[in-house]
Amino acid sequence: MLDSAVAGEHGGLLCESRLAWLDACLAAHHDRRILLALHHPPMALGIRYMDDIRLQNSQALHDVAGCRAAAVSWGWQSPERLASMAPERVIAQPQALISLCDLPSSDSREAV
Secondary structure: OOOOOOOOOOOEOOOHHHHHHHHHHHHHOOOOOOEEEEOOOOOOOOOHHHHOOOEOOHHHHHHHHHHHOOEEEEOOOOHHHHHHHOHHHOOEOOEEEEOHHHOOOOOOOOOO
16 A cells, blocks of 8 residues: 555655655565555546546656556546446446556546
8 A cells, every 4th residue: 555645735646755665665576466555546537626636646656666566556436437447457436456557658648
């Protein structure tokens, strides 16, 4: 579980020390399938109130984790919206899974 909370803010961010910790953990466990979980969506979803609070440095997460993590999970998303995005990766309301390998290398993913 990655702590993406920022004191006094609604949006999320992964600080440099947290990204360094993640990089070290992924390297140490390169032989395992890793699920990353965080509170804030790591990409734009096309829902204004969600996009306003998304992870602000999702490119940094992608750069560190890339395809070394099997999937990423986040909260606060409706199952109907997720079903239209990646139905095979929905696990339960309100969580969703998407492969980090499927994320674009920029922060501007078009929502379905």
